[in-house]
Structure formats: structure tokens, C-alpha cells
Amino acid sequence: MAFNSLWEEYMQIPVITRVYTTASLLTTLAVHLDIVSPSQLHFNPYLIIRHLQIWRILTTFLFFGKLGFQFIFNIIFTYRYCRMLEESSFYGQTADFFFMFVFGxxxxxxxxxxxxxxxxxxxxxxMVTYIWSRKNSYYRMNIFGLLHIQAIFLPWILLLFSFLLGNSILVDLMGIGIGHLYYYLEDVFPNQAEGYQILRTPYFM
Known part of the structure; x- marks a missing residue:
């Protein structure tokens, strides 16, 4: 009975969020159990082109590090803001949400x-967190029970936490930059006087 309830809760997670977070969890579990190693997952253009290890294009997005605080931190924020985006701004627009993934x-x-x-x-x-924060910029939120901020400042708070944890913030800055590019092309430029819709979800999606 408990399993059925858990399964029902799991299936209520929007499909893109469900697939992405599940794949990330399974990838990390596979590394933890020594089924695969990080060296088999990382992005490497040479191995992709010369040895046709195409899976690396996907697995580079699925591995957040070995089980530990950093992994938990990343997977929680990934799940939370992917789901909130998919259930609000992209409600009923699964193809558009998937296109955002592909674009970024x-x-x-x-x-x-x-x-x-x-x-x-x-x-x-x-990237996902930044896009959510811009689409919900005036939303008031609480960070770890310590800080009360508007959502628009969330990516910068996370950037600071990442720095304090000793991580390179270049990847984080890249995510913020791409998130801003998507937000500008999708929500800002089309609403300007001479603006138009640049990003269009391909019909086949």
C-alpha cells in the first residue's frame, strides 16, 4: 500500500522534471556502486567524435558529484525549481519546457x-533556477530558515554558497548567463516595441 502511494506521488511529478531528476539520481547511484566511473560520464569532444561515445553529451548533465552534501544540495534545487517551472510558467507546455532544456x-x-x-x-x-527567479522575481522566499529574500536574488545567493563550498563558480556563471539569454529572448525582447518571437519550439517536439 505504501509503495502504491509513493508510486502515485512519483507519477504526479511533471514528466520532464521526473525524467531528469530520476536519471540524475540513477547516474549518481551507478557511480556510488562502482557500476560506472565519472571518467566514463564526463564531456570529452575527442571521445565523442573519434570513438562515438555519444552518451557523454547527456551524462555530463546527469552527474552532480559523489553522494554527499554537494550532491544533495544540487539535486534538491534541480528538482524544486524544475518542478515549479514546469507546473507554473510551462504548465501544459511540456514541449516548450523540453525546448528550454535543449536550448540551454x-x-x-x-x-x-x-x-x-x-x-x-x-x-x-x-540556469533553471535563474529562469524561475526571473519569472517569479517578486516572490518572497526563505533560504535555509536564515534569509528572507525576493526570488530574483536567489541565483546570486546560490553562487555565493557554491563559492563558500570551494567550487569553481565559472560553471555557475555560465548557467546564469545562459538562463538570462533564454529569459531575454523568450520574455523580454518579444514584448518590446519592435520585438518578435525569436525562440520557437520546433513542431516535431
Whole structure:
């Protein structure tokens, strides 16, 4: 009975959020159990092109580090803000939400080719969080029971936490930058006097 309840709760998670967070959890579990190693998952253009290890284009977004505080921190924020976006701003627009994933992920891959970023999951989390914060900029929120802020400041608070944890903030800044680009092209530019819709979800999606 308890399993059925859990399964029902799980299936109520919007589909894109459910697939992405589940894949991330399973990838981390596979590394923890030594089924695969991080070296088999990271983004490497040479191995992708010369050895056709195409899966690396996806797995670079799925591994947030070994089980620990940093992983928990990232997966919670990924789940929370993916779900909130998919259930609010993208409600009934699953294809548009998926296109946002593809748009942001594609730009990150291009940047990673030149910047040598092996894992992009943290940057992806920042992108999603930034987009949510701009679409809900006046929402009042509480951070860890310590800070009361408007949502628009959330990405910068997370950037500070990432720095304090000793992480490189370059990937985080990339995520914020791509998130801002998407928000501008999707929500700002089309509403200007001479603006128009630049981003259009492909019909096949």
C-alpha cells in the first residue's frame, strides 16, 4: 500500500522534471556502486567524435558529484525549481519546457568544447533556477530558515554558497548567463516595441 502511494506521488511529478531528476539520481547511484566511473560520464569532444561515445553529451548533465552534501544540495534545487517551472510558467507546455532544456544544454555544450568543463549539471541547475527567479522575481522566499529574500536574488545567493563550498563558480556563471539569454529572448525582447518571437519550439517536439 505504501509503495502504491509513493508510486502515485512519483507519477504526479511533471514528466520532464521526473525524467531528469530520476536519471540524475540513477547516474549518481551507478557511480556510488562502482557500476560506472565519472571518467566514463564526463564531456570529452575527442571521445565523442573519434570513438562515438555519444552518451557523454547527456551524462555530463546527469552527474552532480559523489553522494554527499554537494550532491544533495544540487539535486534538491534541480528538482524544486524544475518542478515549479514546469507546473507554473510551462504548465501544459511540456514541449516548450523540453525546448528550454535543449536550448540551454546546447549552448553549454558549445561553451564546454572551448572552456574544458567536464560536468555541466551544476550549470544547468543554475540556469533553471535563474529562469524561475526571473519569472517569479517578486516572490518572497526563505533560504535555509536564515534569509528572507525576493526570488530574483536567489541565483546570486546560490553562487555565493557554491563559492563558500570551494567550487569553481565559472560553471555557475555560465548557467546564469545562459538562463538570462533564454529569459531575454523568450520574455523580454518579444514584448518590446519592435520585438518578435525569436525562440520557437520546433513542431516535431
Amino acid at each position: 544544454g546546447s549552448i553549454m555544450i558549445i561553451i564546454a568544447i572551448f572552456a574544458n568543463f567536464p560536468f555541466l549539471g551544476q550549470g544547468f541547475t543554475m
